[in-house]
Amino acid sequence: MSWAIDVKRVLRIGAFLWCLFGVATVHAASVAFLNPGRADEPFWRDYSRFMQAAANNLGMQLDIYYSERDRHRMVDQARQLLSGAQRPDYLLFVNEEYAAPEILRLSKSSGVKLFLLHNSLTADQQQLLGQPREKYANWIGSMVANDEEAGFLMADQLIREYQARHGKGAVDLLAFAGMRLTPVSQAREQGMRRALAAYPEVKLRQMVLGDWSRQRAYEQAQQLLPRYPQTRLIWSANDEMAFGAMRAVQERGGVPGSDVLFSALNSSAEVLQARMDGRVSALVAGHFTLGGWAMVLLHDYDAGVDFAAHGGIDRREPLFRLFDKAQAQRLLQHVQKRGYDLDFRRFSLVGRKGATDYQFSLQPLLD
Structure with missing residues (x-):
């Protein structure tokens, strides 16, 4: 029996295995965001820009769709994304003009996981739809600010x-x-x-x-x-x-x-x-950061760290704060920088044993 090693064959097998398993490890979670604002609206433009900075930093794919303040257009965009051939892994949506129930209904059997952002459900909607992961199992969570x-x-x-x-x-x-x-x-x-x-x-x-x-x-x-x-x-x-x-x-x-x-x-x-x-x-x-923090939650969820065990699924983040003149100047310096000069991975809980909850804050943008 010959024990001689066929080096070329080993290299070919190694390359095949790298491709086979490497693709799985570098898969970038795909996220679509239904932005209810106008593309030229300063707040919603900055909101999307912060989200994109988070996506880039976390290695995620993000596509943003502006509804231009048109509820019907937003629902149509949701319908196309949830029924199309190339569906995102996650859909971020806003309860603007009470559109959440219709978007949730459209998501049934889509295989897409939904995350509600920025506008919470009304009391009547809450009674009808319940909490995330109840009536709609693919609705995995929500996050709003302290408005x-x-x-x-x-x-x-x-x-x-x-x-x-x-x-x-x-x-x-x-x-x-x-x-x-x-x-x-x-x-x-x-x-x-x-x-x-x-x-x-x-x-x-x-x-x-x-x-x-x-x-x-x-x-x-x-x-x-x-x-x-x-x-x-x-x-x-x-x-x-x-x-x-x-x-x-x-x-x-x-x-x-x-x-x-x-x-x-x-x-x-x-x-x-x-x-x-x-x-x-x-x-x-402060709430322009909500979408970016949601990207951190989805990044971790996709990696097997469920935010439900770290602060819950229906989240209200105390992001708003008063700004004096000096703080306004410091924030202005950060928002003018590419990527906000912020490493979003520092907020992730992936690989952090013993972590209890996320620590989302504006403070890094004021230091």
Whole structure:
């Protein structure tokens, strides 16, 4: 019997085995995200950019589909993705305009795992659909931010800033909420009203729905400011509406940050700069990172680390925080860097024995 080794044959077998098993180890989980915003909308563009940075860093494939604020288009996109020949491993979707139940129904028998993001289910929807992994086994989890707290923080800081300058006398406030059928808008409004309950001297003269739009808020403010000429505080559920109302104040000869104080929410370069120069007196931000943290959860789930055992399947992350001028400057420096200069793998629990929960935070973007 000859024990001579056929080197070429061994190399061929080795190459075959590497290809056979290597493909499995380098498989990149594919994720599709149904972005409910417009492709040119600063917040949703930044939201997607943070997600893409996470995907690149974690070795995942991410495709983003913008609905352009069209509910029917978003549902059609979900239908195509869930019934097509090349289906993603995971679908991230938002309960914008209460679309979640329809998207979940479309997912039945698709083989795609779903993760709800950004907007939670309403109480009625929750009663009908239950929790993730119950009626829809392929709906594996959800994650939202602390939007009620965000609304509270903005209103509370706005009032505190005014009273620090002028004392605790009566003052008029106008409010610009987002959309009626958007849970995050409702939550932020609830937070604002909770803050106002502690300041009876602050009079909410009127709240309008600005649809998150700068132009719409501008047109509404043109009507509201002459109606309530003593307005000194403007609360806004996002930055775009704040800038729209700000334009109307300026056209009437007012100075934002002096004659009228503004709150805003988001982390666009424009609003961070406005906080730095004082035009915005109360800024809350942080939820633009939600999609990126969801990518970390899906990365780990795909690797066999189920986030259900590390904080649960229905998650509310305390991501919102107030920003002073120095913090706004530091965040602006990070958001302008490629990949946010952030290693998302440090937040993963893969290979970390004894880890209990995820530690998602904005702090690395402020260091």
